[in-house]
Amino acid sequence: EAGVAQSPRYKIIEKRQSVAFWCNPISGHATLYWYQQILGQGPKLLIQFQNNGVVDDSQLPKDRFSAERLKGVDSTLKIQPAKLEDSAVYLCASSTRDRGSGANVLTFGAGSRLTVL
Amino acid sequence: GDSVTQMEGPVTLSEEAFLTINCTYTATGYPSLFWYVQYPGEGLQLLLKATKADDKGSNKGFEATYRKETTSFHLEKGSVQVSDSAVYFCALSPPASYGKLTFGQGTILTVHP
Numbered sequence: 001e002a003g004v005a006q007s008p009r010y011k012i013i014e015k016r017q018s019v020a021f022w023c024n025p026i027s028g029h030a031t032l033y034w035y036q037q038i039l040g041q042g043p044k045l046l047i048q049f050q051n052n053g054v055v056d057d058s059q060l061p062k063d064r065f066s067a068e069r070l071k072g073v074d075s076t077l078k079i080q081p082a083k084l085e086d087s088a089v090y091l092c093a094s095s096t097r098d099r100g101s102g103a104n105v106l107t108f109g110a111g112s113r114l115t116v117l
Numbered sequence: 118g119d120s121v122t123q124m125e126g127p128v129t130l131s132e133e134a135f136l137t138i139n140c141t142y143t144a145t146g147y148p149s150l151f152w153y154v155q156y157p158g159e160g161l162q163l164l165l166k167a168t169k170a171d172d173k174g175s176n177k178g179f180e181a182t183y184r185k186e187t188t189s190f191h192l193e194k195g196s197v198q199v200s201d202s203a204v205y206f207c208a209l210s211p212p213a214s215y216g217k218l219t220f221g222q223g224t225i226l227t228v229h230p
Contacts (some may be wrong), residue, residue: 031215042121042206042220043161050215093160095216101168103149104216108161 002026004109006092012115018080021112024095025073030057031104032069034077035091037111043091049075079114087116123207123221130197130228138192138224140181140207146191148209150174150183150190151218155204164192164205197228 005024013019022103036044046065048055051072060067064083065105069075079086087109095104124139142150152164152174165174170185179194190207206219 033217040222042208042222043218044220045217048215048217056217083136093161101149101166103166103168103210105163105166106216106218107163108153110160 004107006090006109006112008112009110010113010115012117013082014117015084018078018082019082019090019114020079021077021090021114023075023077023092023109025075025092026096026107029094029096029107030072033093033095033106034067034075035064035065035093035108037089037091039088046077046090053098074084082114082116084116087114089113119148119209119211119219119221121207121209121221123205126223127227128226130226132199132228132230133196134187134200134228136192136194136197136226138205138207138226140190140192140221142188142190142207142209144209144211145187146212147185148211150181150192151208151210152179152181152190152192153208154222155223157203157204161206197226199228199230202226202228 032049034046037043047057047067049069067077091111093106093108095106120143149168151166153161154164165176167174167183173182204223208218
């Protein structure tokens with residue numbers, strides 16, 4: 001099966017500019033996640049969707065970050081205006097319930113690396 | 118809140134050496150536990166998982182056992198290869214969270230020939 005697709009792979013912008021990242025999950029996966037991975041740290045959840053509804057956005061900086069998942073498929077993450085500390089890799093993942101264990105198993109995309117100058 | 122603590126890195130080993138990467142967690146209830154691996158230039162990949170106490174996850178010669186009494190999920194491999202050089206992340210997912218993961222900080226492993 002095709003994996004989780006993300007674009008762009010790399011983006012360089014200046015602070016106060018805006019940027020958008022796109023994610024196409026694995027077909028049939030109802031749950032979609034956006035994680036932020038700062039260099040040298042583990043990924044941190046920004047937002048989680050179940051179909052097109054938000055399950056958890058408690059760690060999303062809502063003054064500058066927004067995300068949507070129209071029609072329960074593709075998703076877009078936007079940052080406006082960007083700050084220097086937003087430099088990170090933005091990972092999209094999708095999941096479905098594993099039949100054997102009953103646990104949701106996440107499949108990650110390759111990520112979008114953002115550099116804010 | 119939930120948290121995961123991994124042993125400090127980086128870890129440097131010679132080929133065929135024994136590997137242990139320690140992972141402990143704090144969570145309410147009985148979370149599912151995972152190890153993910155990130156090879157150079159690649160995305161995060163699931164390495165193994167365990168969903169209940171005393172379960173052992175295994176894959177590619179790696180093993181980890183879910184220890185509820187010590188809240189641990191240590192990763193082990195009997196004989197590492199150069200190709201195992203990567204960053205390893207321990208993670209937990211609380212029950213009924215639709216798979217939401219909380220990650221540790223990652224451990225860099227370098228294996229020399």
